[in-house]
Amino acid sequence: xxxxxxxxxxxxxxxxxxxxxxxxxxxxxxxxxxxxxxxxxxxxxxxxxxxxxxxxxxxxxxxxxxxxxxxxxxxxxxxxxxxxxxxxxxxxxxxxxxxxxxxxxxxxxxxxxxxxxxxxxxxxxxxxxxxxxxxxxxxxxxxxxxxxxxxxxxxxxxxxxxxxxxxxxxxxxxxxxxxxxxxxxxxxxxxxxxxxxxxxxxxxxxxxxxxxxxxxxxxxxxxxxxxxxxxxxxxxxxxxxxxxxxxxxxxxxxxxxxxxxx
Amino acid sequence: xxxxxxxxxxxxxxxxxxxxxxxxxxxxxxxxxxxxxxxxxxxxxxxxxxxxxxxxxxxxxxxxxxx
Numbered sequence: 001x002x003x004x005x006x007x008x009x010x011x012x013x014x015x016x017x018x019x020x021x022x023x024x025x026x027x028x029x030x031x032x033x034x035x036x037x038x039x040x041x042x043x044x045x046x047x048x049x050x051x052x053x054x055x056x057x058x059x060x061x062x063x064x065x066x067x068x069x070x071x072x073x074x075x076x077x078x079x080x081x082x083x084x085x086x087x088x089x090x091x092x093x094x095x096x097x098x099x100x101x102x103x104x105x106x107x108x109x110x111x112x113x114x115x116x117x118x119x120x121x122x123x124x125x126x127x128x129x130x131x132x133x134x135x136x137x138x139x140x141x142x143x144x145x146x147x148x149x150x151x152x153x154x155x156x157x158x159x160x161x162x163x164x165x166x167x168x169x170x171x172x173x174x175x176x177x178x179x180x181x182x183x184x185x186x187x188x189x190x191x192x193x194x195x196x197x198x199x200x201x202x203x204x205x206x207x208x209x210x211x212x213x214x215x216x217x218x219x220x221x222x223x224x225x226x227x228x229x230x231x232x233x234x235x236x237x238x239x240x241x242x243x244x245x246x247x248x249x250x251x252x253x254x255x256x257x258x259x260x261x262x
Numbered sequence: 263x264x265x266x267x268x269x270x271x272x273x274x275x276x277x278x279x280x281x282x283x284x285x286x287x288x289x290x291x292x293x294x295x296x297x298x299x300x301x302x303x304x305x306x307x308x309x310x311x312x313x314x315x316x317x318x319x320x321x322x323x324x325x326x327x328x329x
Contacts, residue, residue, distance in 0.1 A: 072281030093282030094275075096300060109263070109319050110287045110298060225289065 013037070014079065018061070021082035022074045026066030032259035033063055037079070039252035046248035046255075055239040056080050058089040058117055062103040062234055064260065072099045086116040089237075094224075097215060102135040102262050106215025108229030113214040117237055120207035126185035127240045128207075132214075133177045133253045135262070136231035177250045183240035194250030196243060212237065233257055263319065265296040266305065266312040276308050290317040 012020070015034040024030055038044030040053040059079040064070040076091040084090055097104050097111035106112050119128060179191040185205045190198040210222035214235050217226045234253055241249065268274075268286045275283035284304055286295035296317050297305070305312050 072278075076281065093278070094285050095287070095298060096278055096280055096282065096284070107298075109289070110296075224287070227289075 018077060018079050018082045022063060022077045024063055024065050029063050029066060029260065032256055033061060035259060036061060036252060036256040039255055046251040048244040048248050050245045050248045052245050052249050055241060057122060057237045058115060059236040060091055060234060062232060064101050070099050070101050075099060075104050089115055089117045091115055103231055103233040105136055105231035106227055106229055108227050112216035112224055112227055115212045117212045118209060119212065120209040123207065125205040125207050127182060129179060129181040129238045129240050131177065131179040131236045131249055133233040134231055135233050177253050179241060179246045179249060181241040181246060191246040194247035233262065263317055264299065265317050266299060266301055267315045268295040268297060268312055271295050273308060273310055276304060279304055289320050291320050292317060
């Protein structure tokens, strides 16, 4: 028997709600989700045991159904609120990105994921962040942005001057977990695998007013204009994270991917 | 690239049998709307007309200037 269990009193836990919504049947996959939630809540196995969960708006685990089954439908669910509605930020996969045990990958020309999350409607200006965990990225050295919203106000691209250098560090040909975090208008930090690799004190309170998409970037009207052939193991949208929280989120993602064997 | 060219986009988005939706793109040199070949089954199912043809994708430069 795995660690998948029901909460006391019969109320379903967040992990159970997600597992039911995504129709996950594999024991390994169920256990990975259960441990992931515990890690995110700070009750599992992370360095600082911080509560990252309460800062999450959306978390897409893109979990396989079992060891050999994986579908786009199972990868659309938001772990934080696994309801099949745009308002719950259930991902809308557009134009059939490729799905595998590793996750979901855009084709670079037409397919992407629409999170249905609009920053200006749900976040506080000057407090935002997102974390990507990729299994495949282009190697041409020119791609700098893997998640964006409301071009050109990419969340990964605020206050560009020092950002280009930061992005060059983050995307230097390696697959890694990348977190951007803005705790205040003048406190922006980029983390690579939970370690700070750049920062900016240039003030910014800009908020995207179109749905955030992954494996692509959209224009000011929400139209996807630049798509990337990038694979996503997980993707999350959150408030700004402290250094300890960013490291714990990295730990949670690493534990999750390891548990799944991907 | 060989694609399905769509002339009337009024009916979109439509459901994708594999999950998600189909939404024609017009990121081509010729500004034509298109979908991947694998959308054919769902276009037929929804009685949407299309033509098989070739398009060239337009490469958009990412703006690196400060917003």
